[in-house]
Amino acid sequence: MIRTEYRYEMQKKDRLLVVRLFGEIDHHSAAGLRAELDGLLLKERPVRLVLDLSHIEFMDSAGLGLLLGRLRLMRELGGVMVLKSPNPRVLKILTLAGMERFMEIDGLKGAEK
Secondary structure (H helix, E strand, C coil), rough: CCCCCCEEEEEEEEEEEEEEEEEECCCCCCCHHHHHHHHHHHHHHCCCEEEEEEEEEEEEEEHHHHHHHHHHHHHHHHCCCEEECCCCHHHHHHHHHCCCCCEECCCCCCCCC
């Protein structure tokens, strides 16, 4: 089985949770990352989740699914999710998929909140 390495760092303040992701979000890494993020969200129960994508080198459709699933969980918890600082390649994938219709993308004009 191929396994993609990923890692994350988190910072929390009150009910704000900032998670900086590193590496790739693809079909190899999405399942593990999904489980870890869900556990973190259920434990911390933030009102606002900021996913910092500035260190994501690659993302495919599994990454889009991961983001939408965390958005759904945040809404169930009564919170919001923001994507921060995607690189130009990741931003292109996000906009082609129309993700700005569902969540705020930091730095993207016209993003819905």
